[in-house]
Amino acid sequence: MITIKSSEFIVGAVDKQQFPTTPLPEIAFAGRSNVGKSSTLNCLVNRKSLAHVGATPGKTREINFFLINEAFRFVDLPGFGYAKVSKTDKERWQRYIEDYLTAPNRDLKGVIHVVDARHPGLENDLLMAEFLKKTGISYIVAANKIDKLKKNDVARQLRTMEQAFSADIIPFSAEKKTGRPELWQTIEKMLNS
Ligand SMILES: Nc1nc2c(ncn2[C@@H]2O[C@H](COP(=O)(O)OP(=O)(O)OP(=O)(O)O)[C@@H](O)[C@H]2O)c(=O)[nH]1
């Protein structure tokens, strides 16, 4: 498995003009607000707060870029679907996320779609999955917060998810580090493709 030698914050871009321009392979983390995108990223690189966690949901507007092992980037996308922001703001963020995902001249190798394992198949998650499928970017679902499910419910929730998303699902817990080796394996495959 990959050894993390270095991980550093590069830029929080509020505009596509600020995206890093040096060509490097990128892996992006997408998902609804508060599902644990930043926590998942931190778990993968063994850092507690490289990416900011638990800030008021809906406040993160930046696209945060991190350089890993001086070889590739992790891209922490703003969460979508936060109920308490206006429709106009939601649309603006959605457009911004899509701007990144469809930006020309980027080496986007794959998207980790972080989903709350307790809530499979929410409409905005399904819309995101559909959008990703249309772009042809390879993507995988990380079913996060699996630690919050009762043991007996895990298998059933995962089956529901498999039916909702036509993608590979990795049971995950950023808090307990469940599924970390499996997620890294997928990311390495994406980076090498
Ligand atoms: N129990 C549990 N809590 C988690 C897990 N992952 C994240 N959390 C908690 O969920 C909250 C949100 O985590 P973040 O990583 O900030 O979520 P995010 O998706 O980056 O949120 P936004 O940037 O606002 O979209 C925090 O309180 C985390 O501690 C997990 O696997 N298990």
Ligand SMILES: [Mg+2]
């Ligand atoms: Mg975040």
